[in-house]
Amino acid sequence: MNKPLGWLRRNFVVIAGLGTLAYLILPNVVVTVFSFNNPAGRFNYAWQEFSLDAWKDPCGVADLCGSLSLSLQIAFWATIGATVLGTAIAFALVRYRFRARGAVNSLIFLPMAMPEIVMAASLLALFLNMGIQLGFWTILIAHVMFCLSFVVAAVKARVLSMDPRLEEAARDLYAGPVQTFLRVTLPIAAPGIAAGALLSFALSFDDFIITNFNSGNTVTFPMFVWGSAQRGTPVQINVIGTAMFVIAVLVVLAGQWVGNRRKKAQPK
Amino acid sequence: MTDKTASGDVRLAGISKHYGSFTAVHPLDLTIPQGSFFALLGASGCGKTTTLRMIAGLEEPSTGTVSLGDREVTHLPPYKRPVNTVFQSYALFPHLSIYENIAFGLRRRGIKSVKKQVDDMLELVQLGQFAQRKPHQLSGGQQQRVAVARALINHPQVLLLDEPLGALDLKLRRQMQLELKRIQTEVGITFVHVTHDQEEAMTMADTVAVMNGGRVEQLGAPAELYENPRTTFVANFLGTSNLIEASVESAGTDVVVSASGTTLRLPGQRCSTTPRAGGKLLVGVRPEKISLVHADEEHTVAAGRNKIAGRIADSSFIGVSTQYVIDSRVCPELEVYAQNIERDARLVPGAEVVLHWNPEHTFGLDAAMDIDAGVETVEESA
Amino acid sequence: MTAVSAPPREAAPAEPPVHKASLRKRLIPYWLLLPGILWLLVFFVLPMIYQASTSVQTGSLEEGFKVTWHFQTYWEAFGDYYPQFLRSLLYAGTATALCLLLGYPLAYLIAFKAGRWRNLLLVLVIAPFFTSFLIRTLAWKTILADGGPVVGALNAVGFLDVTSWLGMTEGDRVLATPLAVVCGLTYNFLPFMILPLYTSLERIDTRLHEAAGDLYARPATVFRKVTFPLSMPGVVSGTLLTFIPASGDYVNAELLGSTDTRMIGSVIQSQYLRILDYPTAAALSFILMAIVLIMVSIYIRRAGTEDLV
Numbered sequence: 013m014n015k016p017l018g019w020l021r022r023n024f025v026v027i028a029g030l031g032t033l034a035y036l037i038l039p040n041v042v043v044t045v046f047s048f049n050n051p052a053g054r055f056n057y058a059w060q061e062f063s064l065d066a067w068k069d070p071c072g073v074a075d076l077c078g079s080l081s082l083s084l085q086i087a088f089w090a091t092i093g094a095t096v097l098g099t100a101i102a103f104a105l106v107r108y109r110f111r112a113r114g115a116v117n118s119l120i121f122l123p124m125a126m127p128e129i130v131m132a133a134s135l136l137a138l139f140l141n142m143g144i145q146l147g148f149w150t151i152l153i154a155h156v157m158f159c160l161s162f163v164v165a166a167v168k169a170r171v172l173s174m175d176p177r178l179e180e181a182a183r184d185l186y187a188g189p190v191q192t193f194l195r196v197t198l199p200i201a202a203p204g205i206a207a208g209a210l211l212s213f214a215l216s217f218d219d220f221i222i223t224n225f226n227s228g229n230t231v232t233f234p235m236f237v238w239g240s241a242q243r244g245t246p247v248q249i250n251v252i253g254t255a256m257f258v259i260a261v262l263v264v265l266a267g268q269w270v271g272n273r274r275k276k277a278q279p280k
Numbered sequence: 281m282t283d284k285t286a287s288g289d290v291r292l293a294g295i296s297k298h299y300g301s302f303t304a305v306h307p308l309d310l311t312i313p314q315g316s317f318f319a320l321l322g323a324s325g326c327g328k329t330t331t332l333r334m335i336a337g338l339e340e341p342s343t344g345t346v347s348l349g350d351r352e353v354t355h356l357p358p359y360k361r362p363v364n365t366v367f368q369s370y371a372l373f374p375h376l377s378i379y380e381n382i383a384f385g386l387r388r389r390g391i392k393s394v395k396k397q398v399d400d401m402l403e404l405v406q407l408g409q410f411a412q413r414k415p416h417q418l419s420g421g422q423q424q425r426v427a428v429a430r431a432l433i434n435h436p437q438v439l440l441l442d443e444p445l446g447a448l449d450l451k452l453r454r455q456m457q458l459e460l461k462r463i464q465t466e467v468g469i470t471f472v473h474v475t476h477d478q479e480e481a482m483t484m485a486d487t488v489a490v491m492n493g494g495r496v497e498q499l500g501a502p503a504e505l506y507e508n509p510r511t512t513f514v515a516n517f518l519g520t521s522n523l524i525e526a527s528v529e530s531a532g533t534d535v536v537v538s539a540s541g542t543t544l545r546l547p548g549q550r551c552s553t554t555p556r557a558g559g560k561l562l563v564g565v566r567p568e569k570i571s572l573v574h575a576d577e578e579h580t581v582a583a584g585r586n587k588i589a590g591r592i593a594d595s596s597f598i599g600v601s602t603q604y605v606i607d608s609r610v611c612p613e614l615e616v617y618a619q620n621i622e623r624d625a626r627l628v629p630g631a632e633v634v635l636h637w638n639p640e641h642t643f644g645l646d647a648a649m650d651i652d653a654g655v656e657t658v659e660e661s662a
Numbered sequence: 663m664t665a666v667s668a669p670p671r672e673a674a675p676a677e678p679p680v681h682k683a684s685l686r687k688r689l690i691p692y693w694l695l696l697p698g699i700l701w702l703l704v705f706f707v708l709p710m711i712y713q714a715s716t717s718v719q720t721g722s723l724e725e726g727f728k729v730t731w732h733f734q735t736y737w738e739a740f741g742d743y744y745p746q747f748l749r750s751l752l753y754a755g756t757a758t759a760l761c762l763l764l765g766y767p768l769a770y771l772i773a774f775k776a777g778r779w780r781n782l783l784l785v786l787v788i789a790p791f792f793t794s795f796l797i798r799t800l801a802w803k804t805i806l807a808d809g810g811p812v813v814g815a816l817n818a819v820g821f822l823d824v825t826s827w828l829g830m831t832e833g834d835r836v837l838a839t840p841l842a843v844v845c846g847l848t849y850n851f852l853p854f855m856i857l858p859l860y861t862s863l864e865r866i867d868t869r870l871h872e873a874a875g876d877l878y879a880r881p882a883t884v885f886r887k888v889t890f891p892l893s894m895p896g897v898v899s900g901t902l903l904t905f906i907p908a909s910g911d912y913v914n915a916e917l918l919g920s921t922d923t924r925m926i927g928s929v930i931q932s933q934y935l936r937i938l939d940y941p942t943a944a945a946l947s948f949i950l951m952a953i954v955l956i957m958v959s960i961y962i963r964r965a966g967t968e969d970l971v
């Protein structure tokens with residue numbers, strides 16, 4: 013009687029942790045399973061029968077793949093924009109002393125401490141007041157804006173932990189300012205920049221609230237899903253969701269595998 | 281690359297560095313002759329690293345000029361100066377292999393075929409088999425050698441070393457001191473070495489400049505500095521000195537002083553200040569110059585030697601020598617290092633003893649100086 | 663040694679020329695900041711100003727809006743929609759507490775107990791991000807479907823009796839109740855809690871646990887006196903990263919809830935996009951912003967930490 017209780021107590025953290033993990037993963041399992049469903053009505057919420065139809069024709073629903081490609085494009089350009097602007101700010105904040113540092117820091121922090129809907133609504137107020145046509149460009153502008161702070165945070169952390177003597181060493185070894193930046197600073201800051209860029213891509217690709225306010229008639233992938241939640245959810249949505257999940261996990265695992273091999277290849 | 285016949289001296293003329301209201305380096309003039317091994321010695325915050333960085337071009341002097349040979353380089357950025365640095369904690373590029381780290385300077389100067397030179401340099405520092413490793417896969421001593429190779433491959437006119445051995449343990453440090461000295465003799469380049477370790481400075485350098493509070497306290501060959509310190513800071517920072525406050529009885533070629541009733545003598549030329557009869561003087565003697573006999577044996581001490589009577593307060597055996605702390609009326613804590621040749625079993629704490637030494641080994645300092653200057657810093661860094 | 667000379671200290675040049683850093687060098691940080699800061703000023707600060715002005719305008723869509731300093735809008739908006747405000751804070755607060763409760767064991771597990779599984783577990787926490795959160799939220803409709811296995815199980819163990827006593831469910835339904843909305847919010851923001859927690863836990867030197875054990879602390883005491891205090895930065899940034907977005911969220915309330923579970927985000931959204939009453943919408947979002955900023959700054963001051971990201 014005492015034994016199983018003791019075992020439970022010792023392994024409480026493991027059990028609770030795995031329980032949380034199950035809670036996190038469960039919806040993905042459902043999404044995957046239901047990508048093989050052949051639903052009875054317009055909504056894909058109840059299991060009917062196994063079918064590969066959706067997988068055979070993932071673009072078989074009007075506008076779905078168009079919205080997906082639009083989302084990917086916006087995420088791509090927003091990532092580039094936010095990464096370039098954010099990296100520059102991070103470098104300025106870490107490497108230089110200047111006035112208005114505090115103000116700049118707060119300006120970077122505020123977008124992260126603001127409910128998304130507040131930013132979404134105020135941007136719409138700006139665009140409406142200035143008579144700017146809502147669409148691709150307004151979405152892109154908004155996405156660069158809210159991704160910027162996250163890039164600054166990621167790059168700043170990395171540059172802060174970097175020894176400034178490395179740059180001095182490069183200058184001492186005949187590298188001019190440009191060469192120093194390209195050959196030393198950038199490669200060493202790269203993991204931070206990559207983390208910021210990845211985060212930007214994910215945030216932009218998955219953004220709904222700000223996009224919903226500022227898109228006009230343009231439909232991104234999350235907006236397509238939102239619309240279909242009212243009109244009827246095609247199975248293809250699950251196919252896309254599952255495919256993205258699998259691709260992401262594979263890319264991460266492949267990266268790990270390569271990293272491990274490289275580590276092993278080098279003799280200690 | 282270095283033209284041996286041309287004058288390649290490093291000349292600092294009136295350079296100083298201020299950060300806001302703080303003065304890191306007071307206006308300083310210094311000439312470092314070509315081919316010498318020069319050490320800047322001092323505790324942390326004394327301005328030695330700032331001086332080095334001004335020579336490297338990493339710090340712009342607030343005033344004054346830096347010249348290499350006939351060329352003024354004060355405003356040249358570091359990448360245009362024929363000077364290279366071995367950084368504290370090495371600053372090896374973590375993303376590049378050892379080979380690429382060493383080739384870095386050559387490549388930046390647009391040299392295409394670097395293989396021969398890099399291989400030779402790897403040979404010189406005995407790291408040939410590690411060429412393709414990353415810096416973090418090397419031990420501290422190996423990283424240190426890479427840092428030296430990475431700088432030396434450029435045949436700089438001057439090699440600057442900023443505490444290059446600070447991160448190594450004691451044994452490895454000794455080994456690397458000899459190795460650096462060997463490399464310096466082999467390549468014949470001027471080395472400017474910054475360190476807080478007085479032993480390191482003395483073993484390696486031809487000339488040592490002792491810095492304190494942004495100023496050079498004294499400059500000279502290691503033996504000269506050790507035997508003839510001109511300030512209490514140098515006397516205490518370089519090794520240990522027994523400093524005794526005394527009043528001058530008579531001045532001349534021979535100076536006679538008295539301290540708490542004990543009469544001591546020293547040569548007038550070994551005083552850093554001109555002693556006047558009736559004035560004060562700090563009398564100094566190194567612990568290893570002093571001999572120790574039991575009070576019963578006082579009659580064996582030859583006439584004409586300086587003598588002080590006291591009692592052993594503490595003794596510690598450290599292998600090659602025994603270090604005694606002596607309580608006396610003249611000075612509360614006199615240090616004596618006795619070689620362990622013939623040990624007198626009576627010399628234990630509590631024993632009455634007589635200290636004696638040759639008056640020639642005594643030096644005199646200005647009594648206005650702080651008697652404890654440089655003491656604590658030695659204990660901290662030791 | 664003759665070439666080496668240390669001159670007396672007074673020998674500095676009488677009027678030394680003072681070198682100054684060039685103007686160009688001093689301007690570098692400003693050039694680096696300029697584009698990004700300009701972007702934030704134009705597309706973050708300026709919109710706030712526009713919104714502020716919109717909130718004190720009156721008029722109609724047909725005749726146009728004019729600034730009339732009509733602060734009344736704020737009182738009316740708050741008076742009309744305070745239940746939604748309260749509900750938003752309540753739901754977001756509950757979801758944040760649940761996230762902390764659920765997320766801490768997992769973060770702890772990954773940081774200290776996972777060994778070689780650590781990276782895999784981290785991937786599993788982050789990977790769901792790559793499936794659009796809307797799709798995943800819709801999946802909860804299936805999971806919590808009426809009469810489904812999950813609801814059946816919750817009913818069987820009496821969980822639903824407790825929640826309906828708390829007013830979070832009604833009868834044997836979960837969908838379209840506050841419980842469903844809180845469950846969705848918790849689920850959606852859980853990774854934002856786990857990752858900062860993990861980061862701050864991972865930094866803790868495990869020798870501290872051993873030291874505490876050595877000094878007569880039981881495992882529970884070690885956690886209470888050493889581990890948890892040291893993970894405070896993660897707790898603070900995790901709760902903020904969960905609470906702030908959750909308080910303005912309307913997706914979970916719309917997809918999993920009913921008209922009785924509307925949160926303030928839904929109201930702002932429909933005022934702006936459907937009813938087109940811009941002043942009210944602007945006033946509502948300013949009130950939300952003010953509430954969140956005030957709560958956050960009090961919380962940060964209480965928790966005594968400044969580094970949030």
